[in-house]
Amino acid sequence: MAVITLDKVSKYYTKRPALGDTTFVVNKGDFFGIAGPKKSGKSTIINLIMDFIRPTSGSVTVMGQKSTSLSLDKKKKIGFMPSNPTYCETMKAIDVVRTAARIKGVNDHDAVMSLCKHFSVDKNKKVGDLPLSCRKKIAIVIALMGNPQLVIMDNPFVSLDVDTKNKLAHYLLDLNKEGVTVVISDRNIELLQQICSRIAIMRKGSLLEISEKQVLLKSDTRRVSLKTKDDLSALYTLFRITEITEDSGYISFLYKQDINELVQALTHYNLDDLQITLPSLGDALVRYYEKKLEQENGGE
16 A cells, blocks of 8 residues: 655756656555665655645645645654754754654554653753754654654655664664554665665665665675785686775775676785675665666666
8 A cells, every 4th residue: 555656756946856756655564765875756746746846747645635734633653753853942852752753643642741751852951952862752752753654755864873783773674563654865875775665765866776685685796805915916817806994904896797707816915804695785876876877877
């Protein structure tokens, strides 16, 4: 059952589209991620779903209704977290939360206070005295209060401390297991890889791919990380390895050929450590970008 449908949606502010001719469906019970770098169209999609902006063409349907005419009853079933939440700076955090609860018709005071405690909301500080990370904690509580059926979060993990990131990820996973549909956009693609069941890959306003996480990671490509004091220039030349990174003494690169040939070649070097793993979603994104660029350049 479709909870969100984008049907040939585009959004133009100038001659260049912020989002171009995009179609996809988020089904009931999905944990759906929207991945991509800055200005890839992630927030544009979220804003269209929430009806903060209107499409230039195409249509957006949410819970069986057009997003432009979503009923109040349906809106109350959505928990939304913006990328950069702003509230009245003279209000205390707890007053912002209570006001939001009244507006949303949430009467379970204990449940709201439990959320505040769980996400360490600094209840008695004025919003104007809080950094973005603390304002985001307020936004998390507001989004999750009232048992929403659909949770939509725009860049939720940006600026959060590690502990709050982990708490939010686990909380969303638990909600999803209970049948709540979750949609999040984020630049932290490795984190999306860990928690999302389906991921849309965006680039410059274009939808490159929507795929199951397992499909994205299924590849004969491997990430190789090794530690050695030997000169590897001959190895790089032999296997045409060009994109090489070094971090904390480890040399890392993507390898796309027969892994047995690489392992045999490495026996001629003195290695302190060797790790050969599946590529991350970040690596998968790079491959999709490369494929897209090849298509745009006529396969050259």
